[in-house]
Amino acid sequence: MNYEERDPYGMYKGMNSASLRSSAALSDSMNQHGGPGPQLMGADTLIGNDVVSLSDDDLGDIKELMLDMKSGHVAYAVLSFGGFLGMGEKLFAVPWSALRLDTVNKRFVLNVERERLQDAPGFDKDQWPDMADSEWARGIHAYYGSKPYADALNR
Incomplete structure (x- = not known):
């Protein structure tokens, strides 16, 4: 949907x-x-949207949007990838700036191939990382080749 x-x-x-x-x-x-x-x-209309790679491979769908309550910016989209009927799926915090909205096909595009996403730092739905940890954030942004929005705000 x-x-x-x-x-x-x-x-x-x-x-x-x-x-x-x-x-x-x-x-x-x-x-x-x-x-x-x-x-x-609207944030609630984005939950469940498909995410594809540049080569049009299905990478999953958006499960949640993580908001930075101090700045009011969307920090991450939580992407679900893999598994079947919710079993065995892995979650990934993808920097919001790494996603591009495809308005023609009504989905998001992530400049990461399927194989690279499989090796990305992810987490289980029962063990979320501390997304407010700056070291964790730097690692995630480095992996996806994006810049933390906080760095842009401090300039």
Whole structure:
């Protein structure tokens, strides 16, 4: 299920996929349908969205969004990968900046191949890491080739 299908308030109603194909058309498309998306989106509509690699391999789906309560920024998307019917799945904290929203196909794209994600630092649903730990965060950002948003805020 994608964000348009999970939209209880109709905020994405009337979004025209064809008009979202270029970033130049984003502001025009927002004016056409009158809603906030795709530049501002409801968090609960993003839970469950598919994530694919650049080569279109299925990498899983978003299970949770982790918010930094001091800054108000989305720090990580928790991605579920592998397993069957919730058994054996592994969770990954993916830096929000490492994900790109594909508005045409209504999913997220992560610039990581399936094999690399399998080797990524992950965790079990019963043993979450301390995502506020700066050492842990540096390791995650280094793995995905992204910069911690906190570094950008301190400049």
